[in-house]
Amino acid sequence: MTTVLGIDTATSHVSIAIAVDGVILGESSLPADRRHAEVLTPALTLLFAEAGLRPKNLDAIGVGIGPGLFTGLRVGVTTAMTMGHALGVPVLPVSTLDILAIPHARDGRVVASVLDARRKEVFCATYRTGVLDHGDPVIERLTDDEVGSAQEFLDRLLQLGERVLVVGGGAGVYAEVFAGHDSIEVAGPEYSIPSGGVLVLRASRDLENGLGQLADSVRPRYLRKSDAELNWNKVGK
């Protein structure tokens, strides 16, 4: 029996789930705003209790490594690293943009996963989706996780010359940017929050494929340097 916990705190929500042998036992997504640390630990306590499990039953932990807003992101990553380290189990890092795209694997269009990065920028990645002959969905990355202006990202999507579905919290924040193009549809707000269930199933499959990492080696995907480093580089010292 393989028990996996999933944690994502890269957005304004805390999303968690537990799966046993690839079946979701329970999941929850809670609004956190800037209170990820306050929300996450009690939510985990409740999830374990309701699932009839204890942390020591875990075989692995999947964690959303962003990109996302730094302070919240670090709460989930630190928690997953520390739990994994203490339990001696592997951690599976998963891009938060993947978590948002995966539910649309059967869509068939190009899926663009977008999160608000503040400062008029988005974190984004694009995927090719579809269904194989025998009926299994397939989702393949077309780009790495990137950060840039929403307008630039839109321009690149238009250049693809394909139909695109835009998902994730950034789609709503920049709705005006993405609206008014025949080839581009913005998914509904029900697709704006990363799902703990999607994360934990992806992590379970990654674990089977031998992608587990030493807990202490996992790092958030910041994509941006700190302001001080950026300013320092500008000065050119």
Next chain:
Amino acid sequence: MTTILGIETSCDETAAAVVVDGLDIRSNVISTQVELHARYGGVVPEVASRAHLESINAVITRALDEAGVSLGELDAVAACHGPGLAGALLVGVSAGKALALVLDVPYVGVHHLEAHLHAAWLEDPSVEMPMAVLLVSGGHTMIVSMEGTGRYRILGQTVDDAAGEAYDKVARALGLGYPGGPVIDRIAKDGDPRAVAFPRPMLNEGLDFSFSGLKTAVMLEIRRNPDRPAHDIAASFQEAVVETLVYKLEKAADQIGARTLVLGGGVAANSRLRARVAEVAEKSGRRALLPRHDLCTDNGAMIAAAAHFRLISDGPTSLDDGATPGLILPTIG
């Protein structure tokens, strides 16, 4: 016997320690980020937070190894939950709560300044109360009357810069780099503390401090007399700071009838300050309690020690506790 792991990540030290029964330090591991921040001339919050995340588990593991204690032997896990830098605090708090959850032991969120107040106790548990404690660092400058665990009165504090901040700014103006405290302390030994008569701000105005004006006076002096040796300026500046701190600490001790003078915080590692507090204590027949260097600067042992007493008086901290950058020291008036 209660064995507590204490975690401290409020600023630029990633620290963890194991303390038994609030007094017996089994390990005290401190990983400093000072070199990371040196080129910026001060602590950069985002840089600090990232570095905490990268070293927190290694530091915790080393603290357990050095103590010869396994995770399963911990009776509680404590972390500093404020005041401090939000992103930095959250790494320690998240790690502390994650461990408490996994081990099914109590979590204790500890006030950073309360922890510094307990560092002196770690040196000598038999010390007589009340103590007059001078907490002085890059972020704080205050005098506290400590009458026991959880029984504190703030008698005075800085109205502008912390003393350590003034050290950093003066060091930068003198081209001495960052952090300013150790380097000014070192070169001041070769300087004349009477070379420049810098002001002793607010010396006769209660127990509050002000270091902003002194810092400006030093800047003006550097501009007016660019040829004056840096060690003379450093020595004169340090003398003004130390004289002010020590004068008010003694006045506070008189006011509350304290038999013990205590130093805490990063600036408490300053050799001139330590020497002067020792002298003044001896002259007035008091005791000077000067914690060793790794208990003055930010450390996990003080967190574990304070947590031990908080656990007895208040019980565990709820797991819905977070980090509070501007957390106020709970006082009794």
